[in-house]
Amino acid sequence: MNVPPLPAGQWAPVPRLPGIPEALLREGAYLPPPLPSDLPLPAATHRLVAEAEHALGRLDEAAARLRVRSGLVRATQVRDAQASAGLTGVLIGLREALAADLLAGRGDPPVDRSAPEQLLSPYLSAYDHGLDRVRRGAVVDAGLVGEMTAIMTGRPGLGLRDLLRREPGVLGVRPDRPYLLTATGAHLVAQLEQWSTWVREEDEQPRLAKIALAHYQLEVLQPFPTANGHVARVFSMLEMVRCGLLRDQVLPLSVWLDDTLPEYEERIRAVVDTGRVHDWVGFFARAVRDQALAQLRLVGHLEELAERYARLLPRTGKLPEVAAALIGFPVVDHRAVRDRHGVTMKAATDLTRRLVERRVLVPWDFRDYRRVFVCRDVLRLLADDPDTTALP
Template structure:
């Protein structure tokens, strides 16, 4: 039963029973249009303790990243892997090596998935927004939604009307349970989105993580534009970076959510049904805390790999340059090595083979990744073995499922 005194996500429900165009499981639920979020919320003292521990973990992750060699490139790599997890939750399955290979300059290959470039572009836009003072108005989210469909459009392209969602959509677990039907499309959805933007912009009373968690779930419930589920998963990173708590987009929240999606959606469903916000805050704090410490461990191991690799080749100038380059990009085309290391083509192949003999790299046939490549060694790439091993610690995405996650 709904506890109206403690309920955070109040609103109106709309029957879908007569919608024969929707799956039976969706018709059994009701679309939910949330009221504006409250300016205050009452939580148990223990819940505040969980939130403080999560915020401390974010600070530790930021401090760990500050010690990383090649920080900017490691940050981009870690962000790409978490974006991959978020894409997998939408049924866009991309392999780890394909993610790394797609970033290689000078290679000609089909995109690993037709929708993958849109996810990459949103990642770039999140960082750009985080490092700007631009207001997070509906146009910002509309542009990111358009980017997900492959359209990178300027603001004035929406002078007449934003590309609002026009169909009933929903979020559900991989098993199809704990189904949540988003707000119905129409004028009230647009008003709800405007109210959400104002709340995010003006909220000053609540602790930062409480604000982020409430706003993220509210955005998911509204889902104003196509692709809103992915945008909601990126929202905490955007806000933590804007607050100056995290300087790099390296919080692997989508990776955690991918592993615990059933449980997380069950909690959201429970909060909507019963109204108690503490369970939501506790699981969100757990997600942030565990994701941070998982990433801290990975960052420490990547740093150790960098030091160990450079130490093994310390007396060989070309090899050191190649080892440094592999930290920037764990997959490098063999034909790039001469320019990266300042050596001839033949010497470049010799350096690559030497690193392979010492177990530092492995050769990859580019054709297996969908690239147009020569049959010779120049048509291959090298992959940093230990870095590739570490990246396999990131959980693999699961099977696709029926969903209509806006």
């Protein structure tokens, strides 16, 4: 099938920018063409999109059966926030990220601005805000994307136009390897409005293919001076929920994109250079398919682990209940056990002691001498098990 490429974009001259290669300065800042209302895709790309949508459906059904679905959702959000923090050069381990989220949920933020709670909280708050708005019927357009950007950058309530970039932008996570300059000015405002209109329109395009196209366009528009890499990712997640591919945030897409970041950047640049957007759609569909299948395997392993704990522990009392909850919430402290399971602090202390004795939990002294307890079996599945990771 002979697939027509996207029309060529426009290039605008840019002033000299420190640290930018001469070739990019000569090329100028890119302004993409508007997205077409209808874009034919090759049969091979349609197959990849169908496989990805099927994998999402299987994942959604498996997650719904999981006893601690809410824990899977939160772990996915923390992993995505961890990846988003990594885009800004802040590396936080998953154990630290889960412990930080546990403590941040107490409503007692730390004074230290570099604390993991402070670094992850804006992303998690943005996810919660976006999901709440979508569930109340909002469209994932520039307005909602702007609201989430304001939260992620610590400026909640700021209007969209006040958030927009006013200087040429630079794409490329590594500062020593930028791969595209992006345009600004009135054209940016008009293109963002066109993007919103395109996203809201109903058409015959497969849902995931449309999400992939909108993701690409949002990436190269780079509408905001900060948080742009996170914005396209969180848009994709929310749109999957809004259009019914998923019921909740159970796909850590950012994790896969981080693992393939050099190829991700190459694919974006290739669309700019060639207009062959179907190659990008295929790449995006493979990412979603592979991550959904990895997450599906994760759910299966978590169910097996829950069964193993059930065989290991007494069948009655609070102990098996606490152990079952660890499948979704693998980092706890005495207070979390008390509040989650309705027991006294003394009983919570005794329950964690017994789980430590059975090697279900291990103690860990988190920051400021705060003792938390970690279920290593679950952490290994979330972060280190090759069977639950979509390796590129």
